[in-house]
Amino acid sequence: MQKTKLVLFDIDGTLLHSGGAGEKALRLALRDRFGRDDDLSKIEIAGRTDSGIARQIFALHGIEPTPENLGAFYDGYLHHLELLLPDTPGRLLPGILQLLDELHARPDVALALLTGNLSRGAQLKLMHYGVSHFFEFGAFADDSHDRNLLGKFACARATEKHGVAFSCENIFVLGDTPHDIDCGRAFGAKTVAIATGNYSREQLAAHKPDFLFDDLSDVSHVIATLGL
Secondary structure (H helix, E strand, O other): OOOOEEEEEOOEOOOEEOOOHHHHHHHHHHHHHHOOOOOOOOOOOOOOOHHHHHHHHHHHHOOOOOHHHHHHHHHHHHHHHHHHHHHOOOEEOOOHHHHHHHHHOOOOEEEEEEOOOOHHHHHHHHHHOOOHHHOOOEEOOOOOOOHHHHHHHHHHHHHHHHOOOOOHHHEEEEEOOHHHHHHHHHOOOEEEEEOOOOOOHHHHHOOOOOEEEOOOOOHHHHHHHHOO
16 A cells, blocks of 8 residues: 555654763763863753754854864764763653554555654664664754754655645644644645643644644544544
């Protein structure tokens, strides 16, 4: 059976909580590579791309966002992330494993990532939490620091992988922040907001997603509501 539906997942706050491993890795990379200490309290992290976060940090500290500086920062971040994940208490979010199992078994559904993580960072997190095998491709911070541009990369890779040009009404973007909603809306996808991250149900509702859930624990209800 040909794939007809494309379901794109955010990672942090949607699939899992890493227990703060990602943010700590950012702080350590800044300290190790540039000798700056920062609690990142002035940096918007939730829903932003890693490459966009790096640019925010660099702007605050007067560091030029050259390819060399960005590369050094990313290398430091990924190094610390790999070390921190096993020692940081995190978890998959409610319903995620069952939802992924059921959708992965469907011959008409394609699963992929639409995330602000660097591709290697995404791989490290998903491998640590045992769900990397569900996702063969996606769009990442490596593609663009502007999250609203990532949809076109995900769609192009979905077409290349499955030989199908997915129609917008059959593409679903799942995320936990207003930025995920904006990202999905930017390329005409259905937007699915989940209040399992830093934003409340009321805050997400104000951005008018197509669907809104407190969490994904009632998998049958989620699948039926989305029409998957």
